[in-house]
Amino acid sequence: MTTTVNARALQPDDATTPAPRPTVYIETYGCQMNVADSELMYGKLQAHGYAPVDVPDGADVILVNTCAIRENAETRVIGRLGELRRFMKPDTIVGVTGCMAQRLGPRVLDQARHVSLVVGPDGYRALPALLDGARRGEKFTATDFDLEEHYEDVVARRFEGVKAWIPVQRGCDYRCTYCIVPTTRGPERSRQLPDVVREVQQVVEQGLTEVVLLGQTVNSYTDGTHDFADLLRAVGAVDGIRRVRYTSPHPNDFSDRVIAAMAEVPTVCEHIHLPMQSGSTSMLKRMLRRYTREEYLKCVARMRAAIPGLALTTDIIVGFPGETDEEFEDTLSLCREVRFDDAFMFKFSPREGTPATRMPPEWTVPDAVVTERFDRLVATVRGISRENNLARLGDTVEVLVEKVARDGELLQARSRDFKTVMVPADAAKIGDYLVVQLTGTTGATFTGTPVTNKPERQPLPMVG
Ligand code: SAH
Ligand code: SF4
Ligand code: F3S
Numbered sequence: 001m002t003t004t005v006n007a008r009a010l011q012p013d014d015a016t017t018p019a020p021r022p023t024v025y026i027e028t029y030g031c032q033m034n035v036a037d038s039e040l041m042y043g044k045l046q047a048h049g050y051a052p053v054d055v056p057d058g059a060d061v062i063l064v065n066t067c068a069i070r071e072n073a074e075t076r077v078i079g080r081l082g083e084l085r086r087f088m089k090p091d092t093i094v095g096v097t098g099c100m101a102q103r104l105g106p107r108v109l110d111q112a113r114h115v116s117l118v119v120g121p122d123g124y125r126a127l128p129a130l131l132d133g134a135r136r137g138e139k140f141t142a143t144d145f146d147l148e149e150h151y152e153d154v155v156a157r158r159f160e161g162v163k164a165w166i167p168v169q170r171g172c173d174y175r176c177t178y179c180i181v182p183t184t185r186g187p188e189r190s191r192q193l194p195d196v197v198r199e200v201q202q203v204v205e206q207g208l209t210e211v212v213l214l215g216q217t218v219n220s221y222t223d224g225t226h227d228f229a230d231l232l233r234a235v236g237a238v239d240g241i242r243r244v245r246y247t248s249p250h251p252n253d254f255s256d257r258v259i260a261a262m263a264e265v266p267t268v269c270e271h272i273h274l275p276m277q278s279g280s281t282s283m284l285k286r287m288l289r290r291y292t293r294e295e296y297l298k299c300v301a302r303m304r305a306a307i308p309g310l311a312l313t314t315d316i317i318v319g320f321p322g323e324t325d326e327e328f329e330d331t332l333s334l335c336r337e338v339r340f341d342d343a344f345m346f347k348f349s350p351r352e353g354t355p356a357t358r359m360p361p362e363w364t365v366p367d368a369v370v371t372e373r374f375d376r377l378v379a380t381v382r383g384i385s386r387e388n389n390l391a392r393l394g395d396t397v398e399v400l401v402e403k404v405a406r407d408g409e410l411l412q413a414r415s416r417d418f419k420t421v422m423v424p425a426d427a428a429k430i431g432d433y434l435v436v437q438l439t440g441t442t443g444a445t446f447t448g449t450p451v452t453n454k455p456e457r458q459p460l461p462m463v464g
Contacts, residue, residue, distance in 0.1 A: 021049055021050060022049070022050055022051070022060035022061060023050065023051045023052070023053045023058075023060050023061070024042070024045050024050040024051070024052055024053065024059060024060065024061040024063065025053050025054070025055065025056045025059035025061070025063070026038045026041055026052075026063045026064075026065055027056065027062070027063070027064050027065065027080070027084075028065045029066050029073060029077060029098070030065070030066065030067025030068075030069065030073065030099060031067065032165050032212065032214055032247065033165075033167060033170075033185075033214050033216075034066075034067060034098055034099070035159075035165055036156070036165040036214055037097075037098065037121060037124065038063075039156040039158050039159065039165070040124060040151050040156050041065070041097065041124050041127060042156070042157035043154050043156045043157040044124060044125065044127055044128065044151075044154045045061075046157055047154070047155070048128040052157060055087075056084055056087040057087045058087065058092075060089075060092060060093065061092070061093050061094075061095070062088070062093070062094045063094075063096075063097050063117075064080065064081060064095070064096050064097070064098075066096060066097065066099060066100035067099050067100065068098075068100040068102075068103045068180050068184050068351070069179075069180060069181070069349075070346065070349035070351075071349045071350075072349070073100075074100050077100055078111065081094070081096070081112045081114075081115065082112075091135075093116050093117065093131060093135065094114050094115050094116060094117075095115065095116060095119060095127075095131075095134070096108050096112075096115055096117070096119075097117075097119045097120070097121075097123075097124065098120075098121060099120075099121065099180070099184035099185065100184075101118045101119055101120050101143065102120030102121060102143050102183070102184040102185070103180060103183060103184050103352075104118070105118060105120075105141050105143045106118065106141045108141075109141065115139075116138070116140070117130050117131070117139070117140050117141075117142075118140070118141045118142070118143065119141075119142045120142065120143040120144075120145075121185055122144065122145050122149045122170075122186065123142035123143065123144065124151065124154075125149065125151065125154070126142055145171075145186035145187070147171075147186070147187060147189050148189075149170075150170065150189075150191045150195070152191070152195055155202075158206070158208070160208075160402075161208075161402075161403070161430050161431060162208060162209070162210060162400060162401070162402050162403075162430060163208060163209075163211065163212060163400075163402070164203040164206075164208050164210070164211050164212070165211075165212050165214055166196060166199055166200065166203070166212065166213050166214060167191070167215065168190060168196050168215050168231060169188060169189065169190045169191070169215030169216070169218055169220070169221050170185060170186070170188070170189055170215070171186040171188045172185060172188055172217060173220075174216075174250065175288055175355070177287055177288045177354060177355035177356045178287060178317065178348060178350075178351065178354060179351070179354060180351040180352075180353075180354060183353060183354075185216065188215075188217070188220065190215070190221045190222055191223065192223045193223050193225070193226040193230060193231055193234055196231060196234075196235065197234050197235060197238060200235050200241060201238055201239075204239065204240035204241060207431070209241060209242040209243065209400070209431075209433075210241075210242065210243035210244075210245070210400060211235060211243070211244055211245070212245045212246065213232075213235065213245070213247075214246070214247060215246075215248075216248065217248070217249065217250035217253055218246050218247065218248060219246070219249040219250065219253040219254060219255075219258050220253040227255070227257065227258070228255075228258050228261075229255065229258045229260065229261040230261075232244065232246075232261040232262060233264075233265055236261075236265035236266070236267040237267075241267050242400075242433070243267060243269050243400065243416065244265070244267045244268045244269065245269050245271065247273045248273055248274075248275055248315075249273070249274060250275075251274060251276075251291050251295065251296050251299045252290055252291055252295075254299055254302070256302075259302055259303055259306045259307075260306065262307060263306040263307050269416040269417065269418070270307055270308075270309050270310050270311060270416055271311040271312075271313070271341075271416070271417045271418040272303060272310065272311075272312055273312075273313045273314065273315075274299070274300070274303075274313070275314055275315035276296055276314045276315070276316060276334065276338075277289055277315060277316060277317050278316070278317065278320065278323075278330070279296075279330040279331035279332070279334025279335065280323075280327035280328075280330035280331060281294070281330075283322075283323060283327045283330070284296075286320065286322060286359075287317075287320060288355070293330065293334060296334070297337065300338055309417060310417070311341040311417035311418050311419070312338060312341055313340055313343060313344075313418065314338075314343045314344075315343065315344045316331060316335075316343050316344070316345045316346070316381075317346050317347075318331075318345065318347055318348065318374045318377055319348040319369070319370030319374070320348045320356065320365075321359040321363035321365070322359065322360075323348075323365050323373075328373050328377075331377065332376065332377065335377070335380055335381055335384065336384065339384050339387075340381060340384065341385060341388055341417070341418070341419075342385050342418075343381045345374065345377055345378055345381065347371075347374055348365070348370070382443070382444070385443070385444065386441075386443035386444070389419070389441045389443060389444070389446065390443075392438050392446070393438055393439070393440070393441060394437065394439075395437070395438050396436070396437050397415040397416070397417075397419070397421070397435070397436060397438060397448075398415065398416060398434070398435050399413035399414060399415050399421045399423065399433070399434050399435075399436055399448060400413060400414055400431075400432075400433050400434075401413045401423065401428045401429065401430050401431065401434060402430065403430060404425075404430075409425060410422040410423065410424065410425060411423050411425055411428060411429075413428075413434065413436075419438075420444070420445040420446065421436060421445070421446045421448040422445060422446065422448065423448045423449075423450065424450070428450070434450055435451050436448030436449055436451060437449050437451050
């Protein structure tokens with residue numbers, strides 16, 4: 001039986017929870033918002049008697065928290081759903097959550113017969129009850145939006161040892177013509193400022209010292225009384241917080257108040273991820289980004305004037321419908337003009353139902369042209385990034401040690417301006433702040449040599 005349910009109607013508080021503790025594994029794709037949502041789902045399920053596990057093998061419940069932003073994000077998930085079959089016991093329940101679940105709804109159940117639950121981003125409150133139903137052999141789709149839902153009463157189970165992802169806004173009211181997010185996440189809504197501050201205080205109590213405030217256009221945050229400037233000041237002033245970051249802001253929502261808050265609050269880091277998408281005004285218009293090349297540059301100039309040493313990163317799309325050689329050259333020249341520290345670069349991927357898919361077919365940029373432009377863009381961005389990084393050699397910076405590096409020998413740390421710095425394993429431990437001199441660079445990451453023998457110790461974060 002397949003049932004479509006409203007998540008709120010299924011309050012799980014009176015649901016029965018079987019003993020012994022069933023295990024749950026969640027695999028996360030997509031952006032930090034999804035990471036934060038997975039932490040909420042783990043928290044919710046843990047409170048209902050589930051035991052989180054970090055491998056799918058033999059788990060009682062497997063949830064795949066998905067992304068729909070580009071076609072390949074979804075293709076990967078479909079492949080992975082097939083693979084996960086081999087980890088299933090006869091009674092394992094598999095659920096698909098997140099943006100692809102929201103976008104496809106019951107179609108997921110048709111495509112993958114071993115999936116019992118399809119739950120969108122506003123339906124996680126009902127997960128324990130839905131799992132109980134699935135255990136009885138039922139199948140559910142829960143994809144209603146709930147504009148009140150911020151999961152205020154759910155305590156996230158955090159994975160990151162040193163920083164906390166804090167959603168402050170859900171959904172998006174922009175309508176960029178390429179983007180599926182307004183469809184998968186619904187309308188924009190913000191949490192109340194005191195609720196965010198309370199969560200940040202709890203994070204500090206757990207021993208974490210960095211927070212990243214999340215929202216699709218996070219600087220348009222408003223709880224009716226407070227704007228994003230107020231939020232930065234309030235979060236930045238929480239006792240014990242040493243670093244505040246946020247992502248992703250929209251260039252149109254940088255009021256003077258927000259820039260002033262960023263400049264004046266010492267805990268707010270000198271880094272902004274400022275998606276530009278294209279350097280061409282005509283292209284930005286087709287994308288419905290609502291700013292021109294000149295306005296983007298003006299936004300950058302205002303921020304750089306207010307915040308010394310500001311690092312800027314960005315998102316860029318190549319091959320959007322109708323992109324001419326000239327428009328692409330404008331993107332390259334804007335990169336040269338701004339000199340971004342880094343960029344996420346994407347080939348345009350048509351998303352079902354978005355306005356871009358209704359543009360004239362002759363506007364489609366041939367694959368070979370997209371690939372050639374993409375490669376040139378990557379080379380340009382990496383070249384500038386390398387030059388910027390070489391110029392930083394010799395600087396002394398404070399880093400926060402985040403994790404063991406991939407090679408297993410060094411520790412990976414981050415500067416306030418978001419540079420990745422490798423430090424010797426014996427120099428510190430995860431969660432420590434350390435002052436280092438930047439003594440080497442691969443062009444992308446740095447090697448840091450500690451300049452004090454006495455790194456300031458932070459309590460080890462408690463996760464779990
Ligand atoms: N809310 C954020 C972006 C979230 S999506 C913002 O407005 O900045 C992250 C990035 O994915 C976008 O900035 C964009 O560069 C890219 N993206 C979104 N939709 C895409 C699509 N259909 N094809 C290719 N890239 C896309
Ligand atoms: Fe998508 Fe645009 Fe909203 Fe960002 S601002 S989530 S790119 S619609
Ligand atoms: Fe992907 Fe949804 Fe984030 S589409 S990028 S997981 S908001």
